[in-house]
Amino acid sequence: MSSSGSSFRKRVGTRVPFILGTKPSIQNAQLLTSTGVPSLDTFIGGGIPIGTLFLIEEDVYGNFAKLLFKYYLAEGVISQHDLHVVSQDVDPVQMIEDLPKPIEKANLKEGSHFGPKDQMNIAWRYQNLPSVQTEPDTDFGHHYDITQKMDPAQMQKVNITYWNADEIDGTHLNGNNAYYEELLESIKQRIKNGQFYSEDSPKKRNVLRIGVQSLGSLLWGRDSTNLILFLYKLRSLLQSSYCICLLTIPTHLIKKISDVHRCQHLCDTAVKLESFAGSDRETNPIFKDYHGLFYINKLPAINSLCSHVPGSFDLAFKLRRKRFSIEMLHLPPELQETTQREQDDFGSVMLGCSNPRSKTLDF
């Protein structure tokens, strides 16, 4: 069949512009960009949709949320996206200087946690079976080595702006918190000057990554009403723009749980980190492979009725030197007799106040 006789015409050109570090969603053609953690991208449906708000509810000490925040910024630098870094708790300039170094794909495989397979002598039939893959495999996004800093020359290629509240008087203006008003103004001007709206026609289309660290902490004032108003206005600014915003909020510092839920509703994606640090779970053998639990509270439904449904909602995260990964939570196999089993065995001969091993009374 000759092609000239067919009425089929290949569609020339696409409405989705090509921007480095982005890809169209297979579900709704929405442009996606990476969070900086490839496994997280997979669980939230491929990445962060452009024009949306991404909320991370911080862990109690904020260490892992800070790390995710750095990965997000580092991914922006590697993808040569514009950055707008906001923080009152730490110096945003220092944070950019401390960004982790990306790992080459080849080096990553060498450092993989799946070590060389042992030769199986008895259960040899299982030798070539693939191991259980708890972490999804993807080519989108990069992994980063937290022990090494990113090359400063790489950062100079990117347009980075900073915002901290050093020069702002925290007094209230017209009932609104001055910090939120000033931050909103800076984001507004950044979007406008960079021509990031869809109706703008810049020479080269790019993405603006806005990162706000520890929003709503004590340094931002105690009133959650201003935070909610700020989020609604930010949502209105980001819609129909080539911008994404990642916010980390220490929700455990917010008094009313209803305000936390309101923040989740105003953001398009909401996830929560629960670190084991300082809790009983840190020493629990069940969770020995992980550093904390990862909750997906909300996923975006952009241009669609339903949102992406991940394979599992029981997720945990672990941090290694060259990889921060989010995996499906699996309990470790029962390979040896546990303390529980020993107690069960001694249970039948145990007296009321005696130690089963010594056979003498404790008092």
Place this chain on the structure above:
Amino acid sequence: MGTPLSAALGIDREGLVGRFLSVNEFHGSNANFVIASLMVDSLKRSHGICLISLHNTFGHYHHVLTKMSALNLCELKEQNAQVETVELISELREHMYCEDECPHDLWDKHNKISVQQLFSIIRDKVRKLLVTHPTVCVIIDDASHFLDMGVSLRDVLSLLQYCRTLLTTFSGVSLVVLTHVITEDDSNLLANNVAHVADTIVNISVLKTGHSSDVTGVMEVKDKQNNDASSEKWNVSNLFHFKVMDRQVKLYAPGTSMLRT
């Protein structure tokens, strides 16, 4: 003619005309499919739609309706004049950028919305739609964002009460109000007040016991118009399980989702 959802709401025969529908979206759930289904139902009946959007962009509704029913919402708005919109979330952005000259005085200089002005805009749009269409459906999605914008609960309730008067001022007008409900929040009080005066109440919530691959959530429908005390259906709430897919919504009686798929 109607969708499965309109049958569940009891509007498959006569449509939504003259009714006040309250849609309560409990936190964790998404009632967007109710709004989309009602829009499809109204447009297929050649009713006019006045959409006041506070959560999503017009583009979102356009894409959803294109997938659900191949209706081109942009065309219906621009060419057929069947759809009128007040995109408050987009207009807030425009207002934030305009420093001196603003298109209309919907917001004051502190970005506080004027509910009186908003109502007069809605009324004018309804009046305009009624010239070409005998029936008009006013949809507010989602009313809880008025509270986020700093409007007091009293003012939001006044606005909704004024919108309710449209049902009696003009014949052939219906009103749908979606509220995202968060317990221990003013939105809960708002939803209760709206439900108190609504003819039909639709509660959308997630499954209490967790996630399911067969069921997205629970829909409870209370029809207060069927108020004949002698009827068996008096004050009865109907419970459905629903599964939302990209292009359609499936409704099931509780426990039957596995049987039908």
